[in-house]
Amino acid sequence: MELRDDPEPMVVFQEVSKVYPGRKTLFTKGGEDVVALDRVSFEIRVGEIFALVGESGSGKTTCGRLLVRLEKTTGGRILFEGSRIDLLRRSEMKAFRRRVQMIFQDPYQSLNPQLTVFQTVVEPLVIHGHGSHRQREEKVQSVLEEVGLKPASDFFFRYPHQLSGGQRQRVAVARAMVVEPRFVVADEPVSMLDASIQAQILNMLLDLKERYSLTLLFITHDLASARYVSDRVAVIYRGKIMEYGPTEAVIQNPLHPYTRLLIRAAPSARNRGEILPVAACPVDLYHAPTHTGCRFAARCPNCTPQCREKEADLFHVEAGHYAACYLHYG
Amino acid sequence: MNLRLFVLVRSVQILITFFIIMTLLFVLFRLAPGDPVAFLTDPQMTEEEVALLSQQFGLDQPLHRQYLLYVWNFIRGEFGISFYYHRPVVEILKDRLPKTALLFTTATILYAFAGITWGKILAWKRGSLLDTSVSLFGLLTHTFFLPWLALILIWIFAYHLGWFPLNAMISPEIWLDPESGWLRKGLDILHHMVLPLAVLFLTHFGGYTLVMRSTMLETLREDYILTARAKGLPEKVIRNRHAAPNAALPVVTSLGLSLAFSINGGAITETIFSWPGLGRELVFSVSNSDYPLAQASFLLIAAFVLVSNLIVDIIYAYLDPRIRY
Amino acid sequence: MSSREGKRTNSSKPRHRAFPRTGIRWLRHLEENWRIYRSNPMGMAGLVLLALFGLMALASFIPPLIDPIYDPMSGVDPIIDTSTGPSWRHWLGTDFMGRDIFSQLLTGARVAFMIGISAAFMAVAIGTLVGMTAGYFGRTVDTLLMRLADIIMVLPGLLVILILSSVVGRLSIWNLVIIIALFKWAGVSRVIRAQTLSLSVRPYIEAARVAGASHARILFRHILPNVLPLSFLYMTFGVTSAILIEAALSFLGFGDPSTVSWGMMLQWVWKTGHMFKAPYWLIPPGVCISLITLSFYLVGRALDEVLNPRLRKEVLEQ
C-alpha cells in the first residue's frame, strides 16, 4: 500500500513490526510471542506535529522507542530524512542522536536524582563535544529560560527532588532541546501532570515547535490533547493503525468504529456525555489475536462475516484520510 | 499444573549446581600441590592396599578418565575408606546424616517459626515496651559469636548448674540398658539436644525476627491493608490474614538464601557439643587429614543444603499464588 | 548551631554563575545525611563502639613497646608459665603459656579490622563490578555470572574454606582475606545487579542513551553513583561476615598460626581445657567479637535508613 503523499517526509514507517519473543519463565505460562506492532506504516511530514493515539498496550510507545533507536524493529523499516535508521554507521548514529530527541512520560523517573539541573541539561552537549565550557553554560541558561525556568541560574544547582512535577518536565524538555534537534518524540509528556500544568506544557511545546520549526511525534492516550496539538493523527489499536489522517477530519468525521468508540467514551468537562452501552471490555491487549479477522471485530458494532475472516488494510477514503475498515472500502 | 513444573525446573537446576560443585571439588583435589595419591591413601597402608586404591580411583589413568571414574564412584556411593575409622566412608556418612538432619531441621523450623511470629507481633506493637525489649534481645543474641555463646551456655547450664549434659547425643548407660524403652531413649536425645538447639535458636532467631518485623512494617503500609481496615475487619484478622502472609514471603526467601550460612553454624555447634553429625565429621576429618571422609561429607552437606533449598522453594510457591498459577 | 544552620541555607542557595562542579549527590550532601544518621541513637551507639575498637586496634602497638613480655604472641612472662587471673601486671590475666591476654585482645582488634575491611572491600568491589556488568549487559553475560553467583551462594563458605585448608594446608591471613572475598562478592553482585536492572530501564538512563551517551558513560556516570550507596551499605555487612568467618575458622583450629585473633584466643581457652576455670580468659574475646558484629550491624542499619528514606520513621508517629 502506498501512503506517500509528501515528497520528502521526515520520518517514514514502512510496514514496521515489532515482536517480542515469548519468554518462557517459570512463573508464566508464556511461550507465546507478543506482537507489539503489526506492519505499521505512516509518515511524518517536516514541520508537523503528528499524534499517535491509543490505549495502553496498543504499541504507541513502542513506535516512539523504535524511532529513537531504544529498541530495534523485527520487520519493516524506518526512514529518517531518507535513510534507514537501522543501517546507520557509528558516526552517522552520533549525528542522528543529535537530530532526534525524546521527552519521556514520567518526570519523576526521567531525571537522574544524582544530577543537578545543570548537569542534566548540559550532558547532551558534553557528549556531542559542543563548544567550550562557557558556551555550554550560556546555552544551558538560554534553553532553561526558553522552557520557562526563569531565572535559569536559580535552577542550575537544584536536584530533581527540589522541583515540582511541572518544573521537572520542563527540565526534561530543556535536555531534549539543548542540542537543537530537528525531531522530537514526546511520549505522553503530560499524562503524569496536573491539569493546569498539562496545559502549560502543551502550550510550551507548541511555542517551541514554532520557534525551532520542529517536527514532533506526540504519543498520547488522550484524543483531546492530540486534537489540541497535532496536525495529523493516527489511531492505533493492538499494534495496528486503524485510522490515520488530518486531525480535524479524524475527530469530526471518524471513519473507523474504534475511533468512534474512543471519541464517544472520552469524558469532557464541557459536554456531559450521556451513557452509552459499550461492547465487552478488551479482554487481553497483550496477546496476538488468535483468529484471522479484524482485531477489533469482537467489540465492533458494525462487524460483518467478512471482518471475521480477513482483516482490512488501511484504505484511502478521502483527502489523506485512511481507515482500516471494510465500511469504507470502495 | 505449574507448581509441578516449577519444582521440576528447580530440581534440575539443583542437580546441575550439585554437579558443578562436585566437579570443582575434583579439580581442587587434583590440582592441589602434592601427590594426589596422598589424598586417597593413608600413610599407614600397605603397598598392596595403595595399589588397589590407586586402581579403584584410576590414579594411573589420564585426568578425564579419573573424572569419569570419580563421578561413577559417586553414583555408586563409593567414597573410599576413611583413614581414621578404617571403614567405608559411606557407612560413616549413613550414620551421620540423620543426626545432622535431626538437629539442623528442628532448629531451622523452630527459629524460622519463632522469628516470623515474633516479628509479626513486634511490628504490630511497634514502639511499645515489648517491641523495644524483644527487638533489643533479638539484636543482641543475633550478634553473639556462635562458638562463644555455646561455650558460655555449656559453662553455665552444663558445668555449673548441671541441668544438661556437657556434650554428645546420647547417654550410653541409658542406651545400653536393655530395660529402656523408646520414650526414655527419645527423652535422652531431647535432653542432649537442648543446649545445641538453644545455641542455634538464639543466634538465628533475632535475625528472622528483625527481618520479619521490618517487612511486616512495610506490608502494613500497603493499600490492601488499608482496604482491610476500611472493610471494618477485626484487627487480629488484618494482622494474621492480610499482613502476615505477605510479609512472610521475603522472610522465606531469605531463609532459603541463608541456609548455606546456617549450616556453618550447625557444623560448629556439632563440633563443640560433640554431636555426631556431618558437620563435626567434616571438621574432624579435615583436622585428621582424612581426605576421603572430608570430601564425601562436604558433598553430602552441600546436597543437604541444596535439598533444603528446594523445600524452601516449594514452601514459597505454596505461600505465593502468583507462582502457583 | 546557628552558624551551621547559616552555612546550610547558604550552600543550598544557588550561586549565580558559579561554575558548576561535578559531584555525587550523596557525597555533597554528607552534612544532611549525617544529620539524619545522628538522629538514630542505635546507629550512634554503633559508631561509638566502632571508635572504641578502632582505639583498641591503634593501642595494640603500645604494650610490646612497654615490655617485650606483653608481646601477644611471643611475650612470655618469666615469672608466670600458666594461666593466671587479672592482676596489675596483667590486666586481664595470662593464657596457658603466660602471655598477656589484654595485649592479645588489642591485637585481635587490629586483625579483625584488617581482615574485615580488606575482605569486605574486595568483595564489594568485585560484586559491584560484576553486578553492574551483568545487570547492564544482560543476556549471556548475565546468565553466566549470576549462575556462578548462585552456586557460590549455596555453598557453605566456612566449610569450603575448611576443605581448602585440608588440601593446601594452613591459610595465611591474606590468603584467607582473598578467599573470603571470593565467597562474599556473590551476594553483593546479586543486589547490585537487581538495582542495575531496575535502574537501566529508568527513563533517565534511556534519556542518556537517546542523547548519545556511550555504555561507559551510562555505567559510570548514571548507574554507578546510584548503586554506590548500596555497595557501601553492603560493605558494612561484609565486614562483619568476614570477621566472623575468620573467627570461626580460628576457633576450629584452622587460623593463621602466626597471628593472634579473637577466634584463636577462644580456641586456646577451649582446647587447653581452661573454659571452666578461666572466665577472665573466656569472656573478653567473645564479647569483643559479638560487640564488633553488633556495632557494624547497627551502623549498617542506620546507614540503610539514611539511604532508604522509606525506612525512615515518621518523626511524629503518635
Place this chain on the structure above:
Amino acid sequence: MSLLEVDSLTVHYLTAKGKVHALEEVSFDLKKGEALGLVGESGCGKTTVAMAIMKLLAPNARVLSGKILLRGEDLLRKGEEEMRKVRWKEVSMVFQSAMNALNPVHRVGDQIVEAILAHDGSFSEEEAQKRVSELFALVGLDPNRMRDYPHQYSGGMRQRAIIAMALACEPSLVIADEPTTALDVVVQDQILGEMKRLQMDLHLSLLYISHDISIIARACDRMGVMYAGQLVELGPTQKVLEAPLHPYTRGLLNSYPSLRGPKKRLRPIPGEPPNLWEPPEGCRFHPRCPRASEICRSSCPPVVSLENGHFARCHRPRS
C-alpha cells in the same frame, strides 16, 4: 436531612519538615441517593477528606476541628470498635489503585466474603459465597472467576471487583477515590456508566474524588472544587461547569482541551499550587489569580452564596 454532613473540617499533618495544612474549614453535605464529586489537583487534600470520613487518617494526622455527621452522628467521636461497625456496613470505599487494593495472596471472592461475614453474622459461608456471585454479576464480572487471584485479573476487572466489594454490605454511602485513574478511556467510561447505573438502581449515595474534572462532570449531580486544602466552590455540576464562580474553577476548565466545539488556545492557570507547609496569606489562590486585589492578599475570603446552593470561597466571585 443529609446523609452525610462534613462541617468545617480542619486537618493538619505533622511531619519532620513542619505542619502540613492539609484541610482548612471544609464543609459540604451529601443527600441520600446523590452523587457528589470533589475535584482538585494532587495534594489539594481531597483524599484526606475521604480518609477522615473513614477515620483512617495516617497516624501523624491531627483533626483540629470540625464534625463529620453520618445520619446526624458524629463519626469523629466514635471509638475504634464503634467505627469498625460503621466501616463497610455504612460507608464503603472504592480505592484509587485497584492493583494494590486487593490482597495478592487471597482469592478475590474470599476477600469479599470476608467483608460480608465480618459484618453480618446471619450469613453462612455458603450464603456469603452466593451473595458474592450475585455481586459479581451485578458489576459485570463472570461469577466463575471468584476463585481467581487478583493477578489473574485485568485492570478493569480488578476495578469491578473492588466495586463489587464496596457494595457487599449494602452501604448507604460509597466513597470512590480516583476510581478510574489507571484505566483506559473506554474501560473508564464503562466503569463510570456501571457506577451510575448502580447508584440509580440501589439508590446509593456516592462521593467521587478525582483530579479529572471531566470524570466528575460525567458522574456527579453536584460537585465541589478543592484548592490547596480548601473547598473553593460547591454547587450543582451544571452550574459549576457553565458559570463557575471561582477564578480557579474557571482556570481549571480552561486547561482542558476539548474534542468538541472549535479549537481554542488553552489559557492555563499560571504558576504552580502552593506547598501546604506555608500556604499563602489571605486567599490561598491569590498568587495565581488574575483578579487578585489587595483584600485577597490580606484576608481569607468567606464562603459566599450567589445563587441557591452554589457557593464559592472568594472575595470577588464572578461579577
